[in-house]
Amino acid sequence: MCGIVGYVGSDEAGNFLLDGLRRLEYRGYDSAGVAIHCGAEFTITRSVGRIDSLAGALGDVMPSGSLGLGHTRWATHGPASMENAHPHLGGDGEVVLVHNGVIENFQVLKEGLIKKGYTFVSATDSEVIAHLVADELKHAPETNGQPNLRYLAAVRAAVAQLRGTYGLAIAFRDHPNFLIAARFGSPLVIGVGSGEYFVASDASPLVGRTERIVYLADHQLAVLTPDGFSVLHRDQGKVRVDIRPLETDSGEASLEGFDHYMLKEIYEQPESIRNAMRGRLDDENATAVFGGLNLTPQQLRSVERIILTGCGTSWHSALVGEYMIEDLARIPVSVEYASELRYRNPPIDNNTLIFGITQSGETADTLAALKETKRKGHRTLAICNVVGSSIAQAADGGVYLHAGPEIGVASTKAYTSQCCVLAMLSLYFGRLRHVSFESGQRIINELRQLPAAVQQALACDEQVRDVAKKYQDASTVLYLGRQYNFPTALEGALKLKEISYIHAEGYPAAEMKHGPIALVDEHTPSVFIIPRGTTYDKVMANMEEVKARGGPVIALASRDNPEVESIADDVIHVPEVPGFTQPIVNVVPLQLLSYHIALLRGCDVDKPRNLAKSVTVE
Numbered sequence: 024m025c026g027i028v029g030y031v032g033s034d035e036a037g038n039f040l041l042d043g044l045r046r047l048e049y050r051g052y053d054s055a056g057v058a059i060h061c062g063a064e065f066t067i068t069r070s071v072g073r074i075d076s077l078a079g080a081l082g083d084v085m086p087s088g089s090l091g092l093g094h095t096r097w098a099t100h101g102p103a104s105m106e107n108a109h110p111h112l113g114g115d116g117e118v119v120l121v122h123n124g125v126i127e128n129f130q131v132l133k134e135g136l137i138k139k140g141y142t143f144v145s146a147t148d149s150e151v152i153a154h155l156v157a158d159e160l161k162h163a164p165e166t167n168g169q170p171n172l173r174y175l176a177a178v179r180a181a182v183a184q185l186r187g188t189y190g191l192a193i194a195f196r197d198h199p200n201f202l203i204a205a206r207f208g209s210p211l212v213i214g215v216g217s218g219e220y221f222v223a224s225d226a227s228p229l230v231g232r233t234e235r236i237v238y239l240a241d242h243q244l245a246v247l248t249p250d251g252f253s254v255l256h257r258d259q260g261k262v263r264v265d266i267r268p269l270e271t272d273s274g275e276a277s278l279e280g281f282d283h284y285m286l287k288e289i290y291e292q293p294e295s296i297r298n299a300m301r302g303r304l305d306d307e308n309a310t311a312v313f314g315g316l317n318l319t320p321q322q323l324r325s326v327e328r329i330i331l332t333g334c335g336t337s338w339h340s341a342l343v344g345e346y347m348i349e350d351l352a353r354i355p356v357s358v359e360y361a362s363e364l365r366y367r368n369p370p371i372d373n374n375t376l377i378f379g380i381t382q383s384g385e386t387a388d389t390l391a392a393l394k395e396t397k398r399k400g401h402r403t404l405a406i407c408n409v410v411g412s413s414i415a416q417a418a419d420g421g422v423y424l425h426a427g428p429e430i431g432v433a434s435t436k437a438y439t440s441q442c443c444v445l446a447m448l449s450l451y452f453g454r455l456r457h458v459s460f461e462s463g464q465r466i467i468n469e470l471r472q473l474p475a476a477v478q479q480a481l482a483c484d485e486q487v488r489d490v491a492k493k494y495q496d497a498s499t500v501l502y503l504g505r506q507y508n509f510p511t512a513l514e515g516a517l518k519l520k521e522i523s524y525i526h527a528e529g530y531p532a533a534e535m536k537h538g539p540i541a542l543v544d545e546h547t548p549s550v551f552i553i554p555r556g557t558t559y560d561k562v563m564a565n566m567e568e569v570k571a572r573g574g575p576v577i578a579l580a581s582r583d584n585p586e587v588e589s590i591a592d593d594v595i596h597v598p599e600v601p602g603f604t605q606p607i608v609n610v611v612p613l614q615l616l617s618y619h620i621a622l623l624r625g626c627d628v629d630k631p632r633n634l635a636k637s638v639t640v641e
C-alpha cells in the first residue's frame with residue numbers, strides 16, 4: 024500500500040526520494056509524487072501510474088534541494104489521478120505532507136475547514152490533514168529562535184483531532200531545515216545518518232543509505248533536522264528510543280536473473296525453508312527450539328487452546344497450522360479471519376494462546392486483532408517475516424520466518440515458511456505433551472527432508488508450463504483437495520485469482536457435490552491434489568465424478584500412479600511426502616501454474632492490479 028520517503032540533510036534529496044520510491048514499489052500503488060524544497064518553495068511533481076512516469080515527469084534534471092518528501096499512493100478516497108496523488112499542500116502552500124492510512128472523520132473536518140475558507144483540490148482524506156496543520160499554525164504560539172517547536176505544536180494539535188490511522192511526513196515552505204514525522208497505526212521508520220536523516224514507511228528505502236534505524240511507535244512524533252533528531256510522545260515530552268542496526272536483508276532484493284520476483288521467490292523456497300528451520304531443530308531432545316516466544320515451558324504446557332489468525336495467504340497457512348497442531352500436538356485450534364476476529368468478540372478461555380500470522384507484519388486487520396486479544400489479557404505471539412514490523416513489536420513474542428524480503432505481491436516463500444514454522448511449533452507443543460522422543464525424532468527427520476522435496480517439486484516447472492498453455496483461457500478453475508491438502512486448494516485458487524484474474528475456487532474435494540459441481544463443464548478445469556493416503560480413494564471418486572461430467576482434470580500426484588494417469592487429462596508429478604509436510608511441497612506446482620498462466624495472459628505478475636503487498640488499511 025502507500026509508501027512514504029523523506030529526506031533532510033546536505034545531499035540532493037531527489038536522489039534518495041526517487042530511489043526510495045522504487046524500493047517501495049512492491050507495496051502496490053497507482054500514483055506517485057515528490058516535493059523538493061528548491062529555495063523559496065517546494066517543487067512538486069506528481070504522476071499517475073508507475074514510478075517510471077514520475078521519473079519521466081521529473082526529467083533529466085532533478086529539482087535541486089536538500090529537503091524533500093515522496094509518496095506512492097494506493098487509492099482509497101478518490102481515484103488514481105494527478106489531483107489525488109501526494110504530496111498535498113495545506114493553507115496557501117506553507118505546509119506540504121504525505122500521508123499513509125485512512126482518516127475516518129475526514130468529512131467532518133473538511134466541512135469545518137471549508138467553512139473557514141480553505142479550498143480543496145483533491146478528494147483525499149490526506150489533504151484535510153495538510154489544511155488542518157496550516158490552520159493550527161495560525162494559533163500556535165511564537166517560539167523565539169526555535170521555529171520547529173511552533174510547527175511541532177501545530178502538528179500535535181492537528182493529529183489530536185484525527186480519528187483513524189496515519190503515518191505522516193510533513194515539511195514547511197518557510198523553514199526548509201526540518202521535517203516532522205508522526206505515526207498512529209501506519210508504520211514509519213527513521214533512518215539515522217551522519218548529517219542526514221531519513222523517514223520511510225518501511226526499512227527498504229534506507230538500505231545502502233544508513234545502517235541505523237528507529238521504529239516509531241504509535242502516538243510518537245519525530246523532528247528531523249540535518250543536525251539530529253528527537254522523538255516525542257504526541258501528548259507528553261521526549262521519548263528515549265532504541266537506535267537499532269538495520270537488517271541487511273531489509274529490502275535489498277534483486278532479480279538475480281529471474282524474470283520476476285515471484286518466480287525468484289518460488290525458486291528460493293528450498294533455501295527459505297532451510298532458513299526457517301536453521302537452529303530450531305533440537306536432535307538431543309527431539310523437539311524444536313524457539314528463542315523469542317517469551318513464555319516458559321510451564322506456561323506453554325498449560326496452553327489449552329490456540330487461535331491462529333491472519334488474512335489472505337497467511338490465513339491459509341493458519342488452516343494448515345490447525346491440521347498440524349491438532350494432529351501432532353492434540354491442542355484444539357481455531358482459525359479466524361483477523362478482520363472478523365477484531366470485531367466479533369468471541370469468548371476466549373484462559374490459557375488460550377493467540378498467534379497472528381503475517382508476512383509483512385503490517386496488515387491492519389491482523390494487528391488490530393492481536394491488539395484486541397492482548398487488551399483482554401491473552402498471550403499474543405506473532406509468526407512474521409519482517410523484523411521490527413508493527414505486529415512483531417505489538418505481540419508478546421513470536422517467531423521470525425527468516426524468508427528474506429518477499430517482493431512479489433503474491434505471497435509464495437513466506438507461505439511455505441509460515442507452514443514450516445507451524446510444523447515446528449506443532450512438534451514443540453507435542454513434545455511438551457504426549458509426543459514420544461522417537462516420534463519427535465521422526466518428525467525432525469521428515470522436516471529435514473523438506474528442502475530436498477521442494478527442490479524436487481520445482482522440477483515440474485516444464486510440465487506445468489505445458490499445462491498452463493492448455494488452460495490459459497479458462498474462465499473458472501476449481502481446486503480440490505482434502506485434509507492437509509484442502510488449504511492448499513484454497514491457496515492454489517487464490518494465487519491464480521490474484522495474478523491471472525481468472526475466477527478460481529478452492530474446496531475440500533468432498534464438498535464439490537454440494538454445489539460447485541454445477542460449475543463443471545468441458546471449459547472448467549478442476550485441479551485435484553491427490554497424494555496417496557487415507558482419503559485417496561474418496562478423492563479418486565470425486566475425480567471420476569468430474570470426468571463423468573466432461574470436466575478436464577489436472578491432477579497433482581506422485582510419479583508412479585497409473586490409476587490417476589488413466590483418469591486425469593494432465594498429471595503434474597509431486598514427490599510423495601508425509602501428510603503434515605504435503606502442504607509445503609504440493610503448493611509449489613500450484614504457485615508455478617498461476618505464474619505461467621498469468622505470464623501467458625500478459626498480466627503484471629509482480630504487481631497485479633488493485634493489490635497491495637502490505638494491506639495497512641481496514
Ligand code: M6R
Nearest residue numbers: 335336337381382383386433434
Ligand atoms: O503480510 P500479510 O501476510 O499479513 O498479508 C496478508 C494478505 O494480505 C496476503 O497474504 C495477501 O493475501 C497476498 N496477496 C497473498 O498472495
